[in-house]
Amino acid sequence: MNSIFKNMDQHPAYGKLQKAALAPFDLTASGALSLKRLALYRCQVASFKLLYGTQRIDEQSLDLLQGLADQSATVAQFKMMKKGEAMNRITGFASENRQVLHTAGRDLFSAPPHNHEATKQARQELDKLQTFLADLDSNRITNHLGEPFNNLISIGIGGSDLGPRAVYLALKSFAKENRQVHFISNIDPDDSAAVLKDLDLSRTLVSVVSKSGTTLETLTNEELVKQAFLKAGLDPKNHFVAVTGANSPMDDQDKYLRSFLMFDYICGRYSVSSMVGGLLLSFAIGFKNYKKFLEGANRIDDAAEEKDIRKNLPLLLAMLGIWNRNFLNYDTLTILPYSQALVRFVAHLQQCDMESNGKSINRQGGQIKYHSGPVIWGEPGTNGQHSFYQLLHQGTTIVPSEFIGFRQSQYGKDLVVDQTSSQEKLVANLLAQTIALASGEKSANPNRNFSGNRPCSVLLADQLTPETMGELLAIYENKIAFQGFVWNINSFDQEGVQLGKTLANRLLDIIANKPGESPIEQALLKNADIVKHT
């Protein structure tokens, strides 16, 4: 297995790409953005079309990127992952040493599934979930007064929060009437206080999500919320549902109304399509819609097995990202959804990408000598246009951009002003930005000069629905995995978050043992006690 895990700079295409990057395609040249070019550089997979004529690529660089993708055995590695190889490991050193099988939970629609055992487990949990939801829908499960539950509080953090929250907000317009989801994640007590303030707890379910069953923030918030239920005279056991790993401290039938399992082969940041997202999403939008979401994701998982980068949208997106990151040397990537419903989707991608690929060590424990994952950031357009786009257009740092847009709105409540609808204005703005970034514009007034050659691309679909949301999520999840394969890093662990936790616990020991004596930042001054080089 290790024989195909090679550093990116060992492949023949690497040096050639470095050379090609010395004179990348000039988007500002007269006629550069021709009809022919824009029509050629389009890739349609499932419901999405990627328009990438506004990237600084040409046939030569695309061929070289194809070479790099082939030499890195990206598709072979992707299939290994789906089949259940232990892709989450560092050879020769202690590591999580786990399979990576988030795809198995949506592999219900292909026959046969890539990994029978994991798909079987996913199906079992889905069946439990379907029964639970049917019980809620038909009032077989109610509160102690026989009333239906219409709120669900999700308590989780990181992977157990950002993805499910982003997808819930994206699909809120599909939510059943009287079904709302609320989120508590931060250890900040004001986070839970603000959520609990206006809720009728008697009609509220609480989903507590932690794979290990030991996450500090989640357990603390569970306790805070439990106290609120007790204070309201309600028995938490009738309201609280657990989503956790088998045999974790939270896997306790006596404490919860129901328990759903998370498996250790699914990283938190890839868990939206497991019970972590499943419970709250199907509570809100219904089980059928949730299955459509899984089906959309599966469609992309299948399509991502194509070896031709021009026909494999997630792989193409990955290779264009590597072109910008490693050969044109850009440190960040901004993702700009022209859809208010995707308001938190970038925060989720920020987590999914940066936690996966913010690594400096390869899968053999060696230091890599090229850049891995960029900083991912962004906000919905058109809002951003009135904000940070100034820097995108005229700043001294070049920021590659990925736009996401839809031809139709979700609610269909649109209005024609000056002969065009709001949705048309939204998409026209998106497309205009890509042209402005790529082409630039010359002006005699230096302050009105746009240098252009700022690379970007567009992901376009008809409408944001459960199915296309599933597709979009899987496009990005698979893009991130493909990049990790090329960089030869382990995209599925997160050792980098451990040190902070350890130091926080040492600080808390100091605070706990000297209550009232020292204000909190005094503890910082006592850092001599907590900084220990091992």
Next chain:
Amino acid sequence: MNSIFKNMDQHPAYGKLQKAALAPFDLTASGALSLKRLALYRCQVASFKLLYGTQRIDEQSLDLLQGLADQSATVAQFKMMKKGEAMNRITGFASENRQVLHTAGRDLFSAPPHNHEATKQARQELDKLQTFLADLDSNRITNHLGEPFNNLISIGIGGSDLGPRAVYLALKSFAKENRQVHFISNIDPDDSAAVLKDLDLSRTLVSVVSKSGTTLETLTNEELVKQAFLKAGLDPKNHFVAVTGANSPMDDQDKYLRSFLMFDYICGRYSVSSMVGGLLLSFAIGFKNYKKFLEGANRIDDAAEEKDIRKNLPLLLAMLGIWNRNFLNYDTLTILPYSQALVRFVAHLQQCDMESNGKSINRQGGQIKYHSGPVIWGEPGTNGQHSFYQLLHQGTTIVPSEFIGFRQSQYGKDLVVDQTSSQEKLVANLLAQTIALASGEKSANPNRNFSGNRPCSVLLADQLTPETMGELLAIYENKIAFQGFVWNINSFDQEGVQLGKTLANRLLDIIANKPGESPIEQALLKNADIVKHT
């Protein structure tokens, strides 16, 4: 005036700083983070303390940064700005050529104010606002049924949205009972549809904010919301309030219940402390609290006149940022508030900073040969710890971080678990992160190795209140202005957002003139019609 507007690389300190940056202070050395160092590198101004011992600075680099601040005449320029010089201009070229007087609106508490005329105008609007609010509070202004208004929809975008929204969310725990503010900004019709879905319009005020009175998104959304009022049988004139420039198309007493003025010497992104923020904030938290917010900002405006960077917190923050950006060569800055209430504050700072300082041209129209504003991004902690912090600790790109924390929570609903409260856990986590980033940790397992030397600092105060929120806002506004002074750029225009607008209008013309004929992205393919090099 131009004689003190010099490029940063013309100052004697510039070359010396480049040399000093070849061997910056090593935070990972044994004993580097000593008690003495951490105690020395603290700066207290008003309610905030900046802890910056975890930046890669020492006495020599600080002295050189002081030199650069002095040679750039930062404080003199700041005073010029407050007095009303036309700081928003490019000498020798067509430019906005305006004063920059957002500080005047909070200069009510100093006697005499720096600019009498602007402060007088601000006071007039404040008086109008106070009367309007008193009329609302005492039911002299009600809906047609005599009921009080308990909702306000704010329609605005960019500077008329992000700042007010961020501060409203930050101070929501101070909101009066039955007073809620909702925001519509995006041209995306789903944005307004989601807000209007559950609101009782009969008890809702609408504030429409646009300085020019011509912002496409805002006018479209105003029309959308107006239609909803008419449909509900309500007269918009009894509900709609305008915040706009004198003589703009929106400055029309016949159309609005009330009008408040914005002045052209206040940029959108600096308008939170004008009527743009004033109307909705004082509707929510009351006029008295809003005045405290202004008072906090004013306190920092005063303190920022100090020339010693070690005693001037906003200037110090600016110079540390320049050290990281221009001498240690980091492209981005992450701002990490450990306060859920500051959930949108970073989005506001992203706008304020990147729209101000994302420039490549100096104030004489020449190309600058050093970097200006970095990419600003971030999310509240501890959430981020379970997400992108992986890259902060172990990624190949170094990202300087600014943490923000408070010793006490807002709601005071806290719980002691394992001998410490949630708030203590929150701050302990914050401080632990700074140590982990700075010190790193050595491990025999390369994947558990933390290289450290990742610079960071902490802004710490007792509690997030109207006053400290005003201080925090002004700290960052003034930091951004100081950096622009050093970089010799015009931080107060935004020519970079114009080209996108122009191209969008050309695309909309194409769409409007050929309805039904071509799908939207076909318009992109017709780009030959819209890309015009002038």
